[in-house]
Amino acid sequence: MYRTGVTSSLVAERGISYQSSPSERWIEVLVNCPGREAELEKTDKLFTYRLPADLEVKPGDILSVPFGAKLVGAIAIRLLSALPDNLASTKIRDVEDVLQKDFFRDSYWALLERIAEYYYTPLIQVIRVALPPGLLRQSQRRIRLLGSPKSEFLSPSASSILLLLQAQSAGDYSFVHIQRHVKGAYRGLQELLRRGLVESYLEPPRSARPKLQKAAILIGSPGDRDLTTRQQEILEVLRRRGG
Known part of the structure; x- marks a missing residue:
């Protein structure tokens, strides 16, 4: 695992020397760590992980990754074909597993990128808004x-x-x-x-069901109907409260 900034949607930047290995692949992810959500949202940082040889991952997949001493949920943001020189490959940890493939379909992913480009907004912020609340945590x-x-x-x-x-x-x-x-x-x-x-x-987390309560609504005048004392009291309460 290694933290990187989100300043561009490009995989590599000109003028920077990159490490490259045909046997290694890397992915930048947005992580969810319980207790640190507010901190991570403010920093707009992605974290870099190594992809095991037998694991196929693409942007939009939901992953399980080690973060500190925990395994946390993460969403794959972009693949890297090489690492900048300032990132030591020996310090980068492996993705644990793919929890769900194609959570963001290719067409939806392209839409998020267009929104980020149109509004001059970091892609990571657009993705945060697009994610259902509490998805990775719950x-x-x-x-x-x-x-x-x-x-x-x-x-x-x-x-x-x-x-x-x-x-x-x-x-x-x-x-x-x-x-x-x-x-x-x-x-x-x-x-x-x-x-x-x-x-x-x-x-996905189940949405809370609304609590239902019985209610009585006054829809007309009782006229000459024979009502009990209790029924008359109920009608009087409804009239006082506007029906």
């Missing part, structure tokens, strides 16, 4: 069953995850639940994802 990573293997050999952890999902009617569990029940769940999940047997997605 969303839940879930795993959904897509199919069953056909005479395929699976590792014990992958087989355990598959059996767990198959035993559930919807074939859908949170990754936290899977980790509690399967040893080595991360490696097993990666195996199932590579084989296309499951998918990983991010479930």
